[in-house]
Amino acid sequence: MNAPRSFESGVLTEERPGAVMPPQDRWREHKGGLVIVECPQRIPCNPCNTSCPTGAIMPFADINDVPQIDYAKCTGCALCVAKCPGLACFVADLTFGDGLALMKLPYEMLPSPAKGDRVECLGRAGENVCLGRVENVTEPLRDRTRVVHVSVPADKVNDVRAIRVV
Amino acid sequence: MEEIRTDVLVVGGGPAGLSAAAEAASAGADVLIAEGDLHLGGQLVKQSHKFFGSKDEFAGTRGFEIARLLRDEIAQCGDHVKIMLNTTVSGYYPDEKLVTAMVGEEEYVHISPKKIVLASGAQERLIPFPNNDLPGVYGAGAVQTLMNVYGVTPGKRVLMIGAGNIGLIVSYQLLQAGVEVAAILEAMPRIGGYWVHAAKVRRLGVPILLRHSISRAIGGDVVTGAMVCELDEKFAPVGEPQKVDCDTICLAVGLTPSNELLWQAGCKMKYVPFLCGHVPFRDKNMRTSNSDIWMAGDVCGIEEASAAMIEGRIAGMSAAASLGFKVSSENFEGCHARLHNLRAGEVGEKIRIGVSGVTVDGWEANV
Numbered sequence: 001m002n003a004p005r006s007f008e009s010g011v012l013t014e015e016r017p018g019a020v021m022p023p024q025d026r027w028r029e030h031k032g033g034l035v036i037v038e039c040p041q042r043i044p045c046n047p048c049n050t051s052c053p054t055g056a057i058m059p060f061a062d063i064n065d066v067p068q069i070d071y072a073k074c075t076g077c078a079l080c081v082a083k084c085p086g087l088a089c090f091v092a093d094l095t096f097g098d099g100l101a102l103m104k105l106p107y108e109m110l111p112s113p114a115k116g117d118r119v120e121c122l123g124r125a126g127e128n129v130c131l132g133r134v135e136n137v138t139e140p141l142r143d144r145t146r147v148v149h150v151s152v153p154a155d156k157v158n159d160v161r162a163i164r165v166v
Numbered sequence: 167m168e169e170i171r172t173d174v175l176v177v178g179g180g181p182a183g184l185s186a187a188a189e190a191a192s193a194g195a196d197v198l199i200a201e202g203d204l205h206l207g208g209q210l211v212k213q214s215h216k217f218f219g220s221k222d223e224f225a226g227t228r229g230f231e232i233a234r235l236l237r238d239e240i241a242q243c244g245d246h247v248k249i250m251l252n253t254t255v256s257g258y259y260p261d262e263k264l265v266t267a268m269v270g271e272e273e274y275v276h277i278s279p280k281k282i283v284l285a286s287g288a289q290e291r292l293i294p295f296p297n298n299d300l301p302g303v304y305g306a307g308a309v310q311t312l313m314n315v316y317g318v319t320p321g322k323r324v325l326m327i328g329a330g331n332i333g334l335i336v337s338y339q340l341l342q343a344g345v346e347v348a349a350i351l352e353a354m355p356r357i358g359g360y361w362v363h364a365a366k367v368r369r370l371g372v373p374i375l376l377r378h379s380i381s382r383a384i385g386g387d388v389v390t391g392a393m394v395c396e397l398d399e400k401f402a403p404v405g406e407p408q409k410v411d412c413d414t415i416c417l418a419v420g421l422t423p424s425n426e427l428l429w430q431a432g433c434k435m436k437y438v439p440f441l442c443g444h445v446p447f448r449d450k451n452m453r454t455s456n457s458d459i460w461m462a463g464d465v466c467g468i469e470e471a472s473a474a475m476i477e478g479r480i481a482g483m484s485a486a487a488s489l490g491f492k493v494s495s496e497n498f499e500g501c502h503a504r505l506h507n508l509r510a511g512e513v514g515e516k517i518r519i520g521v522s523g524v525t526v527d528g529w530e531a532n533v
Contacts, residue, residue, distance in 0.1 A: 003349070003373030008356035009329075010364025010374060041361040042511040044472070045218035047226035063220055064511030083226050085216035086362025109342060109370075126371025143228070145216070162369040 003125070007040075011124045016040045018066025021158070022092075026071055033076035033093025033102065037067045038161075039086060051083035078104040078147050082140040092157040101154040102135060105163060107146045112137060113165045120164040121152050129159045167276050172198040172248070174485050175265060175279035177255045177427065180208020181471045182463025183285035184236040185478030186485070190283070191246035193486035193493050198277065199240075199247065200267055202254040206240070207233030208287060210471060212310040214342070215335055218360070222504055223472035230314075232471075255286075258430045263458060281458055281485040284428060285478060288421035288442075288464035293327070296382040298415075302389025306336045306418035319343050321414030325392050326350040329374050331359035331470075333418030337367045340416075348412045351378040353397055360513065381407050383415055421468045428465070431456045440520030441467030449529035450502065451484035452477055457529070460485050467524075469517055476505045 005011045012019055018040040021027075027034050035056065037048065042064045049057045049067065056073035057080060080089040081104055091104035103121075113119055117134040132150040139146050152160050174190045176183045179201030191197045205211065213229020224232045240247050250269065255277075257266040265277040290305040292298070304312075304320055306328075312318045324345055326337050329352035337347045350367070355376050357364045364374060377397045384391040391411045395403040422443035428435065433446040434455035445467045446454045453460050460481035463474035480501045483493040509517050 003368075003375050006376070009352075009376055010357055010361055010366075010368040012365070038365065039362055041513070043218060043360050043362075043513055044220070044508040044511055045225060046220055047216075050221060051226070062510055063507045064514075085218050085226055086360065087366050088362045110344070122369055122371065124365065124369050126369055143216075164370075 005125050012038050012040065020069075022069075022071050022074075027092075028094050030076065031093070031095045033091045033095075033104065034071055034074045035069060035076065035080060036090045036092060037069060037080075037088060038090070039067050039088040042066060045085065047083045047085060048080040048089060051079050053077060053079060076104070079140055081106050081147050082143075082145050090161060094154060094157070096151055099154055100151040101157045102149055102151050103132070103157060103160055104147050104149050105161070107148045107163065108144065109165070111165055112146060113148060113163065117165065119150060120166050121150065121156065121160040122162040122164055123159045124161050130156050132160070132163065169264075169276045169278040170198065172196050172277065172279050173489055174198070174281050174283060174482070175200065175277055176283045176285060176482075178208065178285035178287055178463070178465075179203070179206040179249070180285060180287055180463060180474070181210050181232070181236065182287075182474040182478035182481075183208070183283065184240055185475040186283040186285060186460075186462050186482030187247055188236065188239045188243060189479045189482030190486040191240075191243035193483060193491040195246070195486040195489055195491050197243075197247045198279070199249045200253045200255050200277070201249065201251050204252055206237055206249065206251070209307070210236075212314040213335070213471075214314055214339055217472060218470070219472040219508060220504070223475060223508070229471065255427065258282075258427050260430075260432055260456065280489055282460070283478070283481045283485055284459060284461040284465055285463045285474075285481075286424045286427060286465045288468055289424050290417070291420045291422055292417055293419050295380050297385065298383055300383050300385050300389050301387070302385065302413055303383055303415045304417065306332045306416055309336055309414075309416050310339065313339060313343050319345050320416070321412070322346060323348050323412045324414040324416050325380070325394075325410050325412040326416045326418060327380055328352065328418035328420070329357040329359060329364065330418060330420065331363060333416075334359040334363035334367060336416060336418060337372055338363070341367065341370055341372070347372045348410050349373045349375055349394070351380060351394060352376050353379045353401060380415065384409070389413055389415055421464060423465045423467065425465055428454065428459070428461065431459050433459060436524050438467065438520045438523060440516040441524075443468075445524055447524045447526050449526055451498065452481035453484060453529050455529070467517065467520055470508070473505060473508050473517075476501050476508070480505075
């Protein structure tokens with residue numbers, strides 16, 4: 001059954017406040033990567049800000065504000081990836097090399113992938129975008145939300161938002 | 167018959183009731199919690215997702231862990247809180263200020279509280295369609311109970327009806343349990359729940375069909391599928407219905423307040439569509455028109471658990487204050503500010519409008 005790729009059904013179709021891609025020049029060179037936040041709806045929620053150790057996710061004047069990011073401060077640590085209740089934070093490191101980028105994606109499914117596994121990389125509507133290689137699996141907050149580090153072709157960072165263990 | 171006496175009776179041991187009990191007890195009141203289930207925590211115990219909100223509402227913490235934190239808080243209150251589980255409050259007699267309850271299936275008791283906080287929650291709505299009595303048609307609450315309380319999956323392939331937060335979250339939990347979700351149907355032109363909850367299930371390949379609904383369940387002895395139709399602007403079916411194979415149909419089409427005791431108590435009520443049913447008028451401290459009764463959580467309008475916990479704290483403090491126990495005005499102000507913040511966004515707009523239509527000034531001054 002084909003569902004529309006529409007914003008109203010939960011698929012980001014273009015940049016908008018709360019879902020803005022990092023600035024290209026810094027992103028290309030920053031080791032560790034930069035955060036991509038896709039949280040375009042005003043909802044009462046702020047753990048991305050309170051979990052950010054560097055203040056890169058800026059303080060909220062109103063808890064309903066969409067996140068705003070000071071990319072000069074983002075280290076790509078991925079604590080927000082692990083903390084965000086909406087699984088709306090992702091990190092992409094464009095310095096991985098060999099035409100690959102390293103993505104740090106939240107993962108709450110079973111089975112947990114292991115380093116070296118090949119996994120299917122999925123887009124915002126669940127479409128199969130490419131294959132990726134699992135480079136590391138962490139559980140930063142020890143709360144069963146894993147952060148899976150997966151290398152993907154660098155030109156796919158705007159599309160890959162989830163993995164499926166096959 | 168012996169009457170159980172208490173300062174404050176809290177009806178319902180979910181997020182609102184536990185928060186109310188903790189506040190009333192820490193102010194010094196003796197509190198009795200009557201809970202119909204076999205454990206405290208209400209719907210929180212089934213919530214495996216992390217909560218939204220701020221640190222004060224345990225944002226980023228999974229629902230069942232919030233239940234544990236609230237139970238710990240109740241345990242800290244020591245003898246001030248007594249708990250009756252498996253106890254269903256069945257009636258309230260305003261003239262005698264008497265509460266009747268069933269403990270288990272045999273024992274009938276009278277409770278004589280000085281004040282009552284009603285936190286009886288909500289019940290699920292269902293929608294009519296042919297064959298909706300077939301085994302395999304569930305409410306979302308039952309699916310969550312099966313999976314997250316008893317560890318049983320309801321089926322292998324589920325059709326979810328409703329893309330509010332419950333439909334979206336239960337779909338995600340089904341995927342986590344290894345159950346396929348064929349699709350989520352939503353009659354409205356946009357999802358009703360948080361956008362990020364929808365994005366989570368979309369990227370795992372679950373279609374969300376807007377302006378679609380179920381026209382009938384298919385099956386002889388059990389559900390084997392469903393007919394799905396598209397809806398026009400007036401919610402009338404258009405085009406040919408499509409068949410979807412599934413062994414489970416899960417209804418997540420909304421909740422309505424479990425307000426029977428409020429009616430019995432003669433509380434002044436109003437039908438408020440944005441709060442999903444008949445709800446009582448209240449002052450800002452959650453007191454009803456019956457000066458012995460406060461309420462908190464879904465019973466006074468369907469909202470998130472984070473708001474229910476704050477309402478519970480306000481109601482618990484206010485009930486204790488009415489009995490002469492000391493509660494600082496800063497505590498009230500802090501809770502009111504947090505509640506205001508939670509409701510300030512676009513998702514809170516309907517709640518704001520709904521609540522403002524049933525909020526009355528001045529009842530709190532009658533303390």
